[in-house]
Amino acid sequence: MITEIICAGFGGQGVLTAGKLLLYAAYKKDKHVTWFPSYGNEMRGGSANCNVIISDDRIASPYADNPDMLIVLNGPSLEKFQNTVKPGGRLFINTSLVDEAMVTRTDVELFKAPVTDIAISLKNERAANIVMLGYLCKKTNLFTDKEFENSMCEYFEDSGKGKYNEKNVEAFRSGYNLD
Amino acid sequence: MAEILLIKGNEALAEGAIRGGCRFYAGYPITPQSEILEWMGKRQAEVGGVFVQGESEIASVNMVYAARALGVRSLTSSSGPGFTLKQEGIAYWVSAEIPGVIACVQRYGIGDGFIGAGQDNYWQAIKGGGNGDYHLITLAPNSVQENMDMAYESFELAEKWRHPVLILSDATIGQMIEPCEVRPYKEYDKDQLDWAVKGTPIGQPNKIVSDVTYIEPIDEWNEYYLNKCRKIIETEQRWESIHVNDAEICLLAYGISSRIAEGAVRKAREEGIKLGLIRPITLWPFPKKAFSELKNCKALVTVEMNMMGQFREDVILYSGNKYPTYAITTAYKVPKIDDIIAFAKKIIAGEIEPEEVF
Numbered sequence: 001m002i003t004e005i006i007c008a009g010f011g012g013q014g015v016l017t018a019g020k021l022l023l024y025a026a027y028k029k030d031k032h033v034t035w036f037p038s039y040g041n042e043m044r045g046g047s048a049n050c051n052v053i054i055s056d057d058r059i060a061s062p063y064a065d066n067p068d069m070l071i072v073l074n075g076p077s078l079e080k081f082q083n084t085v086k087p088g089g090r091l092f093i094n095t096s097l098v099d100e101a102m103v104t105r106t107d108v109e110l111f112k113a114p115v116t117d118i119a120i121s122l123k124n125e126r127a128a129n130i131v132m133l134g135y136l137c138k139k140t141n142l143f144t145d146k147e148f149e150n151s152m153c154e155y156f157e158d159s160g161k162g163k164y165n166e167k168n169v170e171a172f173r174s175g176y177n178l179d
Numbered sequence: 180m181a182e183i184l185l186i187k188g189n190e191a192l193a194e195g196a197i198r199g200g201c202r203f204y205a206g207y208p209i210t211p212q213s214e215i216l217e218w219m220g221k222r223q224a225e226v227g228g229v230f231v232q233g234e235s236e237i238a239s240v241n242m243v244y245a246a247r248a249l250g251v252r253s254l255t256s257s258s259g260p261g262f263t264l265k266q267e268g269i270a271y272w273v274s275a276e277i278p279g280v281i282a283c284v285q286r287y288g289i290g291d292g293f294i295g296a297g298q299d300n301y302w303q304a305i306k307g308g309g310n311g312d313y314h315l316i317t318l319a320p321n322s323v324q325e326n327m328d329m330a331y332e333s334f335e336l337a338e339k340w341r342h343p344v345l346i347l348s349d350a351t352i353g354q355m356i357e358p359c360e361v362r363p364y365k366e367y368d369k370d371q372l373d374w375a376v377k378g379t380p381i382g383q384p385n386k387i388v389s390d391v392t393y394i395e396p397i398d399e400w401n402e403y404y405l406n407k408c409r410k411i412i413e414t415e416q417r418w419e420s421i422h423v424n425d426a427e428i429c430l431l432a433y434g435i436s437s438r439i440a441e442g443a444v445r446k447a448r449e450e451g452i453k454l455g456l457i458r459p460i461t462l463w464p465f466p467k468k469a470f471s472e473l474k475n476c477k478a479l480v481t482v483e484m485n486m487m488g489q490f491r492e493d494v495i496l497y498s499g500n501k502y503p504t505y506a507i508t509t510a511y512k513v514p515k516i517d518d519i520i521a522f523a524k525k526i527i528a529g530e531i532e533p534e535e536v537f
Contacts, residue, residue: 020185020356023185023356024185027183027185027358033357033358034355034356034357035185035355035356035357036351036354036355036356037354039210039211039294039354057445058441058442059438060438060439060441060442060443060516061435061438061439061442061513061515061516062351062355063351063513065515
């Protein structure tokens with residue numbers, strides 16, 4: 001079993017961190033996992049993305065050429081990546097900033113959530129990425145909510161950002177509790 | 180239980196060097212290896228070492244010469260044209276038998292090139308990028324863990340032979356994160372070395388660590404140097420073999436390409452296609468002993484990220500040109516498992532001949 005994920009959005013929306021949270025959660029489940037970022041020139045255009053591969057076996061390539069799951073937090077990322085998603089794959093869009101009419105794929109499962117608006121309503125705008133991860137955990141069987149919450153808190157604790165854990169869990173739950 | 184870090188390959192390389200006793204680093208930023216500088220800047224301060232961002236690559240490589248001549252385990256790193264700038268300095272290390280370590284995080288392209296991954300520094304790295312008769316002992320990591328482990332042991336390897344070591348990584352291995360087990364700190368006493376320069380009492384001659392041209396009888400030195408290189412070739416060949424014994428077609432690949440090649444071997448075997456893989460861990464010395472494991476091989480196929488099949492030339496050379504030898508060259512794109520298997524099927528079906536020139 002191998003799952004390939006791309007997280008994409010504007011720089012500052014936390015898509016690289018979202019990928020690292022998936023990486024860490026997968027690592028805690030004893031999966032093989034790789035994370036690969038956009039870097040250098042590619043970053044200077046203001047967009048960012050990362051590829052996360054989660055597998056039961058050794059991982060050959062860290063590139064998600066045809067992701068099973070695509071998370072897009074802004075419009076340009078949808079345009080850039082939607083055609084790469086595997087047929088039957090899952091597309092998660094942030095409807096606060098992405099126009100649903102831009103989705104051209106009809107052979108993927110579409111999941112929509114206004115995660116930026118939700119994050120703003122929680123007075124935690126920068127946690128839109130975490131709201132989306134909550135929604136992703138609800139709609140896939142990658143991680144249970146408890147597995148993800150625990151690994152997320154541990155990750156932030158390790159990176160010296162543990163004091164925001166309560167707010168981050170709140171953001172995660174509000175994504176997870178979406179229908 | 181050993182500590183596991185989730186860090187980039189570049190960071191693992193820097194941390195491996197620190198744990199292996201590196202207490203001097205000089206370098207100059209260039210994508211995709213700048214994380215090595217960033218990590219070193221933080222960590223050398225913590226372990227009581229020295230970090231210098233030189234004014235250029237040329238200054239940095241020569242600072243490493245100086246620090247290493249004083250006995251300190253020292254590293255520099257670069258990529259693309261930055262690696263080119265260091266070649267003159269590296270040739271001087273070889274001549275002076277300075278056991279410095281350099282990492283090249285390969286990026287693709289000629290001249291300035293691009294910042295994405297590539298494997299088109301092979302000729303430069305393996306055939307001697309500077310002037311004179313030399314190869315660097317060259318290690319080729321294919322994971323974040325190997326970036327750490329190879330940097331960790333590189334200083335001892337270089338000191339064993341009084342010869343520089345090159346860690347030939349690439350942008351993919353350097354930028355990706357994987358779980359990586361951290362190694363314990365090595366003890367190292369630079370003052371125990373008999374060759375390192377230090378203060379001498381008044382009246383005694385100064386010790387000199389210099390380019391051999393100025394201080395040795397050349398015939399004697401040449402013989403010694405050649406013997407040293409022959410011993411390195413005999414004793415330091417390393418490789419990994421995967422399903423090689425019964426392989427009908429044997430892939431050869433290093434670094435990032437070897438991961439894809441390994442994936443292709445696993446998938447092809449499920450389909451009943453007898454693919455194997457020889458993965459060089461040292462590129463010099465080339466692990467030519469590995470070819471003796473082949474029993475039923477019909478063809479060799481290199482998988483490499485360049486246009487001209489640079490690595491294939493050495494495979495032909497070291498296999499004694501006994502097999503038809505093909506190259507799957509993917510330039511700046513990382514190879515794909517299915518493309519490798521499709522290529523192998525075409526060879527089995529007799530549909531393609533090896534190209535002489537790409």
